[in-house]
Amino acid sequence: MQALKQSQMSDELSFARSDNSTLVVRLAGDWHLRHGLPEPDLVLKQLDTAPKPARLTFDATRLGDWDSGLLTFLMGVSEICHKRNLPADWSPLPEGVRGLIQLAEAVPEKTGARAEAVHTSLIEALGREAISYARGLDDFLRFLGEVAIAFAMLAVGKARFRRVDLMIVIQDCGANAFGIVTLVTFLVGVILAFMGAVQLQQFGAAIYVADLVGIAMSRDMGAMMTAIIMAGRTGAAFAAQLGSMKVTQEIDALTTMGISPLEFLVLPRVVALFLMIPLLCVYADCLGVAGGAFVGATMLHISIATYLRETAHAITLTDIFGGVFKAAVYGIIIAVAGCLRGFQCGNSSSAVGDAATAAVVTGIVYVIVACGMFAFIFNILGL
Structure with a gap:
């Protein structure tokens, strides 16, 4: 060789x-x-x-x-x-x-075992995404209808759930959320006031910063910011809790015992958010006005009494109750989205995290869509 x-x-x-x-x-x-x-x-x-x-x-x-x-x-x-x-x-x-x-x-390779690269057009991809969102909306509306039936059972006194569970969820959605709501809404008020002050000072109308912050917080920003905070905090928690219960087959056990999971698990959570988010919204409105007053006193040299008096003249009861009504609707949306994703959770530990993520995304998207619809409806009604 x-x-x-x-x-x-x-x-x-x-x-x-x-x-x-x-x-x-x-x-x-x-x-x-x-x-x-x-x-x-x-x-x-x-x-x-x-x-x-x-x-x-x-x-x-x-x-x-x-x-x-x-x-x-x-x-x-x-x-x-x-x-x-x-x-x-x-x-x-x-x-x-x-x-x-x-x-x-x-062992010979099975014919067609190797996946071939599939190239889809932009229109086809958009169509698939649209169908996916439509199916997601359909699931949300179906689940919302089932929750409405559970509310009807609650109204006639036939809903089966533990009152202590309701009180625990109310505490978690209410008092335990004060800290993050305080921080975020105060800073939102500061930001709105600062942005308005930069422009209004050019026309010698700095006092109208109080009107801007007061109306914005009471009509939309207070309710929406509170809802976004609760979607990330409480909606994800609902999805994780129910998802874990599904993985451990606790939800199946309730069904086997003849207890409706919607009444026992979902109803207390929906009722708690429906009751607590409007209260948090009013609290957020006050903190937003306080943030605006802070900017007015430190940057614009407007006294606190003058600022609050101008805010009181600008805000109407329609603005306040409109914001509270929106917050109540947002609360139902967040609770339903969180519970729905929890019920749709897979049977693995990683699926629980995916369900929590999906709950946050769904809740925030639907809240913003609802906010846009409310703005359109209220404008038509002249409110």
Whole structure:
């Protein structure tokens, strides 16, 4: 046999020729997936180099530790050899590698097992997303209808749930949420006042910052910011709680005992948010006005008494009750979205996190959509 002629060299993979008819694939070092391994295409390039070899063999004398990365590479080489009808000598490889290769080649690949890349047009992708959102809205409305039936059962005194559960959820949705609502709504009032002051000062109308902040907070911002906070805080908690109960089959146990999960689990949560978000909305309105008064006193040098008097003249009872009504609707939307995603949760621990994420997204999106609808309706009614 003539001496081997070296043709290419790398850390793990190199090639040599024997009698110009045999391509020798030299394997060296450790072959681990985490290190990044050569591609079988490197062998293909050598096979296309003149003179083209008539057979292929291996040199594994310097091969170290290996894992499935080596097998993946060798199966790629085997596929290339089969396509070219090129004989390959696997005997120089370690016994364990040879056994796994023989096992893999003993089972033929199922036709159509490899997924082919599917390229969809932009219009098709948009259509699928629209259908997906429509189905999600349909599920939400169906669940909302079932919750309405549970409310009817509550009205006639036939709903089955524990009063202590309702009080616990009320405490969690109400008193325990004061801290984050205080911080966010006060800062929202500060931001609105600062933005308005920058513009109104140019016209000598700085006092109307009180009107801007008061009307904005009482009509929309107080209710919407409170709803967004509760969607991220409480809606996700509802989804995680119910999702965990579904994974542990507690919801199935309630159904087996003849207890409606909607009445026992969902109704207390919906009632709690329906009652507490309007109260938090009024509290948020006050904190937003306080934030505006802070900017007015420090930046515009308007006394607190003057600022509050101007705010009282600007705000009407229609603004306040309109905001409270919106907050109550937002509360129902958030509770229904959180409970729905919890009931739709899969049967794995990771699905609980996915359900909580979906609950937050659904709740916030539907709250903003409802806010836009309210703005349109109230404008038509002249409110």
